[in-house]
Amino acid sequence: xxxxxxxxGILSGIGGQTANRLQKLGLYTIQDLIFHLPLRYEDRTHxxxxxxxxxxxxxxxxxxxxxxxVLPRGRKSLICRVSDGTGFINLKFFHFSAxxxxxxKPGTVISCFAEVxxxxxGLEMVHPEYKIVTSxxxxxxxxxxxxxxxxxxxxxQNVIRKAVKQALDLCSQEPGLLTDWIPETILAQYxxxxxxxxxxxxxxxxxxVSTQALQNGSVPALKRLVFEELLAHYLALxxxxxxxxxxxxxxxxxxxxxxxASEQFxxxxxxxxxxxxxxxxxxxxxxxxxxxxxxRLVQGDVGSGKTVVCAxxxxxxxxxxxxxxxxxxxxxxxxxxxRNFSAWFEGFATQVMYxxxxxxxxxRKTVLQALADGTAGIIIGTHALFQESVNFNxxxxxxxxxxxRFGVHQRMALREKGQQGGVRPHQLVMTATPIPxxxxxxxxxxxxISVIDELPPGRKPIxxxxxxxxxxxxxxxxxxxxxxxQKQVYWVCTLIEESDVLQCEAAEKTAERLAEVLPKVRxxxxxxxxxxxxxxxxxxxxxxxxxxxxxxxxxxxxxxxVPNAGLMIIENPERxxxxxxxxxxGRVGRGNDDSYxxxxxxxxxxxxxxxxxxxxRDSNDGFVIAEKDLELRxxxxxxxxxxxxxxxFKIADLIRDADVLAIVQKHGDDFFTHSPAAVQPLCDRxxxxxxxxxxx
Ligand code: ADP
Ligand code: MG
Numbered sequence: 073x074x075x076x077x078x079x080x081g082i083l084s085g086i087g088g089q090t091a092n093r094l095q096k097l098g099l100y101t102i103q104d105l106i107f108h109l110p111l112r113y114e115d116r117t118h119x120x121x122x123x124x125x126x127x128x129x130x131x132x133x134x135x136x137x138x139x140x141x142v143l144p145r146g147r148k149s150l151i152c153r154v155s156d157g158t159g160f161i162n163l164k165f166f167h168f169s170a171x172x173x174x175x176x177k178p179g180t181v182i183s184c185f186a187e188v189x190x191x192x193x194g195l196e197m198v199h200p201e202y203k204i205v206t207s208x209x210x211x212x213x214x215x216x217x218x219x220x221x222x223x224x225x226x227x228x229q230n231v232i233r234k235a236v237k238q239a240l241d242l243c244s245q246e247p248g249l250l251t252d253w254i255p256e257t258i259l260a261q262y263x264x265x266x267x268x269x270x271x272x273x274x275x276x277x278x279x280x281v282s283t284q285a286l287q288n289g290s291v292p293a294l295k296r297l298v299f300e301e302l303l304a305h306y307l308a309l310x311x312x313x314x315x316x317x318x319x320x321x322x323x324x325x326x327x328x329x330x331x332x333a334s335e336q337f338x339x340x341x342x343x344x345x346x347x348x349x350x351x352x353x354x355x356x357x358x359x360x361x362x363x364x365x366x367x368r369l370v371q372g373d374v375g376s377g378k379t380v381v382c383a384x385x386x387x388x389x390x391x392x393x394x395x396x397x398x399x400x401x402x403x404x405x406x407x408x409x410x411r412n413f414s415a416w417f418e419g420f421a422t423q424v425m426y427x428x429x430x431x432x433x434x435x436r437k438t439v440l441q442a443l444a445d446g447t448a449g450i451i452i453g454t455h456a457l458f459q460e461s462v463n464f465n466x467x468x469x470x471x472x473x474x475x476x477r478f479g480v481h482q483r484m485a486l487r488e489k490g491q492q493g494g495v496r497p498h499q500l501v502m503t504a505t506p507i508p509x510x511x512x513x514x515x516x517x518x519x520x521i522s523v524i525d526e527l528p529p530g531r532k533p534i535x536x537x538x539x540x541x542x543x544x545x546x547x548x549x550x551x552x553x554x555x556x557x558q559k560q561v562y563w564v565c566t567l568i569e570e571s572d573v574l575q576c577e578a579a580e581k582t583a584e585r586l587a588e589v590l591p592k593v594r595x596x597x598x599x600x601x602x603x604x605x606x607x608x609x610x611x612x613x614x615x616x617x618x619x620x621x622x623x624x625x626x627x628x629x630x631x632x633x634v635p636n637a638g639l640m641i642i643e644n645p646e647r648x649x650x651x652x653x654x655x656x657x658g659r660v661g662r663g664n665d666d667s668y669x670x671x672x673x674x675x676x677x678x679x680x681x682x683x684x685x686x687x688x689r690d691s692n693d694g695f696v697i698a699e700k701d702l703e704l705r706x707x708x709x710x711x712x713x714x715x716x717x718x719x720x721f722k723i724a725d726l727i728r729d730a731d732v733l734a735i736v737q738k739h740g741d742d743f744f745t746h747s748p749a750a751v752q753p754l755c756d757r758x759x760x761x762x763x764x765x766x767x768x
Contacts, residue, residue, distance in 0.1 A: 075242055076103040076249060083238045090231060096224045098760050105239040106250070107757055108232075109274050109297065109723050110219035113286055116185060117213055117279040123158030125195055130187045133161070134205060134212055137180045140173070152176050154184065161188070162196040181205040183212040216276040217283060236275060244268075253750035254300060258739060264296035271297070274723075289728045298724045298732050302514070304758035305721075306740045307751050309517040313367060314744075316518070319496045321365040322468045324392040326357075333391045333420065337384065340419060348372075348526035349381050355522050356385045356500065360469075366498035369516050371507065372524030373694040374658025375531065378502045379409065381524065382471045383416050385500050390422050390449050394468025394497075398452040403428050403604045404611065404627055405473065410452045422449030429456045430604045467492070472501045504658070505651050505694070508702045511726065514733065517740075533692045534661040536669045538645075538685045547641055547670060548589055555593050555620045560637035562659055563623045566644045576601045576625060582643070583623040590621065599625040626652070628659060635663035645671040645688070646681040650701035653688050680704065703727065722758070 080099060081091045099105055120131040135156035143149050150173065152163040163184060165172070176182070186200030205212060221232045243249055252259075252267035259266065265273065273293035277286060285291050289298065324330070338345065345353070352370055359366035372378045386396040398413070400406040406428060414424045425448040427439050442448035446465030451457065491497075501519060512521060539547070551561050563586065565579040576599040583597040596619040598610045607627075613619045615634050622628075622637070626648075640660045645653055653671075660667040671685055687700045726733065743751055 074249070075246065076101065076106070078102050080105060080235065080239075083235055085231070086235060090227070090235075093224055093227045094232075094235070097222060097227075100760075102239045102242060103250075103757065104760070105236050106243060106271060107722070108221060108236060111222050112220045113217040113277060113283045114185070114220060115217055115283050117215065117217065119183075119213060121158040122154070122156045122161050125159070125161065125188045127188055127190050127195065130185070132183065132185045132213065134181065134183045135161075137176050137178050137182065140176055140178060142173075150176075154182065160194070162191055162193060163200055163202070164191065164196050164198045166199070175204060181208075216278055217281065217286075219275055240272065240275060244272075251753065253747065253754050254296075254303075255747060259296075262295070262299070262735060263292055264299065265293050267296075267300075269293065289725065294723065295729075295732060298729045299735060300754065301722060301724045301758050302729065302733055302736045303740060303743070304754045305514060306517055306736050307743060308755045308759055309514070310740065310744070311751070311755070313518040316367060316496070317364050319365055320363055320494055321496050321498055322389075322392060322394055323363050324360040324388045324394070324468070324498075326361065327391075330388065330391045333387060334384070336419065337387050337416070341380065341416070343528065345380070346377065346524075346526045346528055348524045349377055352381050352522040352524055353384050356381070357388065359520070360385070360388050360498055365496050366500065367519045368499070368522055369501045369503065369512075369519040370522045370524065371503055371512075373527065374504045374655055375662055376504075376524040376527055378473075378504065378524060379412055380416070382473070382500055382502055383413055385469060385471065385498075386413070386450055387417075387420070389469035389498070390417075390420065392468065394466050395443070395446065395448065395464055396450045396469045396471065397457055397464070397467060397497075398450065398471045398473065399457050400452070400454060400473045402627060403430065403454055404607055406452055406454050407604065407608050407611070408633065409473065413450055413452060417450065423447055424450045424452065427451055427453035427456055427462070428604065429454065431456075464492075467497045469498045469500065472499070504655060505698065508695075508699045511702065514726075530664050531661060532664075532666055534657055534667050534669050536657065536671065536689045538671045538673065538689050540675045541643075541672050542675070544672070547672065548586075550670075551590060551593065551621060551639070551641075554639050555590075558617070558636075559639065559665075560614065560617065560619070560634065561621045562628065562637055562640040563621060564628070564640065564642045564656055565623065565625055566642065566647045573601070579623055579625050586621060586623060594618065594620045595623060596621070597623045598627065600627045626656065628656070633662060634659070638663060638665055638667035639670075640668070641670045641672055643672050644674055645685060646673050646677060650684055650687055650697050650704070651694070654694050654697045657688070 079091070079101060080086050080094050081088070082102075086094070094100075094105075097108065099108055114130060116132045118132070120129075120133050122133055122135055125131055125133070133154070133156065135154035137152055138155050138160065139151075139153040141151050143151055147166055150165040150168040152165075153160055154163060155161075181204070182202050183205055184197060184200040184202040186197035188195055188197060190196070203212070219233065219236075220229060221236070223229065223232065247268075250268055250271070254264065254267070258264070264270070270293040273281070273291070274297060277291070277293075281291055286294060289295065356366065356368060359368055370378055370381060382398070386398070389396045398406075398409055400409055406426065410424065410426045417424055423442065425439050425442055427436070427443075431439065439448065439451070440461060440463070443451055444463045444465055456462075507516070554561055563582065565582050579597060579599050583595055586593075587595040596610050596613065598607055602610075610619070610622075614622050614637070617636060638660050640657060642648075642653065642656060648656070657669045660669060671688065673681070673685065677685070684700075684704055687697060687704075691697055691700075724732070743754075
């Protein structure tokens with residue numbers, strides 16, 4: 073058996089308990105240890121003179137103990153003053169033994185390593201690592217940077233360092249043992265070192281490499297391994313995709329009946345489709361003619377007209393005799409889709425039905441029955457659609473709107489739902505959150521991507537201003553003037569705490585107060601804790617212009633469409649992410665008139681907050697905003713934890729290593745054709761054998 077696959081227990085000093093702890097870190101085999109790469113490094117390669125120390129640096133020093141004292145003041149602590157002739161520094165210990173007290177007698181020479189900071193009486197090191205230096209010739213420096221590994225409870229750096237070192241030694245006894253799966257051509261093109269070189273360089277970087285270079289990712293050894301790690305994640309997702317693509321699915325072939333229906337559908341629309349919409353429709357059409365499931369993501373900025381594109385896909389399925397499920401993230405949105413679809417499919421012999429968690433009793437039974445016997449052609453709903461009791465007769469297409477609210481796993485669950493005897497439905501995912509290109513490539517490498525990169529004609533950019541809350545009365549005046557022109561307004565109250573209840577209460581109070589100061593304005597309130605019928609009625613009243621000012625929580629974020637509402641006030645916008653703000657703002661600017669968004673912040677603003685609001689003010693382009701959001705908040709925040717949660721990187725950093733992602737994107741698919749033998753080993757190496765990526 074290959075030594076790489078041997079359990080960690082074969083190493084000396086690794087007993088059962090340590091092996092268990094290593095397993096908690098996902099380290100089962102020798103290979104796992106070799107690929108357990110350091111989080112950061114410590115530099116003990118040279119000795120700092122005490123006089124040259126500055127707060128914030130982590131340094132190795134050598135000096136003589138001048139003074140030792142126990143300070144009873146406050147928390148009892150042992151203070152040890154050390155000097156080397158260039159200056160002095162205080163070592164501070166809050167926990168100490170009598171033995172320690174004895175060993176650090178004045179006159180003793182010691183070496184210490186810790187971060188330097190400002191203390192009560194000059195520079196200090198708190199709980200430094202230290203050693204007694206017995207002979208003046210003793211070497212206290214190390215030749216390599218010291219790796220600091222990710223740990224788990226009960227495991228020390230020393231134990232893991234020794235284990236990794238043994239694993240590396242075993243491996244170096246047999247050159248060629250560690251297969252380098254990256255082809256020579258790629259190594260040469262990007263000046264990547266060979267695998268074994270890169271591995272040893274990262275576990276024990278020599279003194280020519282700086283800790284900064286390792287941190288900022290510019291070291292070739294690191295770049296190479298980051299490439300390999302990102303590649304492994306990419307390949308794993310592609311495997312998933314290829315497996316799904318291998319299933320059978322209904323083919324919506326092009327028949328005269330389909331042609332007729334599609335012409336009728338397009339003719340009856342109240343607008344002319346944009347070029348981008350037509351292009352994406354034909355991409356969908358081509359997918360659906362194949363015998364394998366479509367797996368397509370449609371990205372389009374708010375207001376780009378995604379709904380009609382997915383309705384067109386629904387038409388293809390219906391005409392081929394299949395059912396369609398449309399899943400929306402909120403009831404509000406599901407209701408709106410229900411209305412749109414019902415209107416668009418009026419001239420077609422099909423039933424559009426609606427299912428959410430709210431639907432109970434016999435009404436629910438009727439819907440479930442219609443789905444099971446096939447009388448319902450289109451079912452629109454929330455995630456209630458993939459509950460167990462729901463059975464489809466002939467589900468051919470799943471449409472998921474505003475995908476960022478759903479996790480990858482939910483996506484998969486619904487896919488399974490529609491499976492019938494080895495045949496799985498097509499799947500279309502719509503998202504209004506433009507995802508930065510680099511992230512999309514990893515996040516959605518199980519999907520093909522279409523982009524609607526054109527807004528319907530006549531839309532004017534939304535004029536956005538950033539104003540302090542003190543100018544509330546100006547804002548109120550502006551609402552008066554706006555409503556006098558028969559136009560409508562949104563007032564959005566953002567989350568105060570992570571509590572639905574509090575958010576709704578805040579919105580209630582705001583609505584009351586606004587109604588008082590704006591007696592001529594018809595004010596209504598909508599929030600997430602209302603019954604869906606109630607929300608529906610309010611939304612409908614707003615649409616019919618029976619309400620002038622709609623006070624809302626962020627429930628109106630997605631999809632809600634009222635073209636006559638051209639002014640939006642967002643309170644405390646600094647609390648929201650940029651993409652979310654952009655989504656909210658997208659509720660206005662849907663008509664042909666000028667529209668405005670006022671970001672009313674609570675002073676004082678932090679620099680970052682000011683910067684972020686500036687981004688929203690200056691750009692109307694969701695993709696630009698998403699890129700900025702990524703830069704400012706990091707991928708976890710942008711994608712939502714639910715989605716990045718599965719993507720756990722050992723060394724890659726999606727922002728720092730964006731350039732590497734581009735390289736992965738360029739060469740990734742070639743691995744399936746040119747080096748198929750590399751694919752699984754790379755995934756095992758980086759994702760662990762226990763990964764469930766491929767489970768679909
Ligand atoms: P989103 O992409 O944000 O989901 P919607 O599908 O809700 O956008 O469309 C926004 C509005 O634009 C809707 O009122 C829709 O009817 C309208 N619309 C869609 N396509 C066009 C078009 N080609 N020309 C004019 N209006 C359109
Ligand atoms: Mg939409």
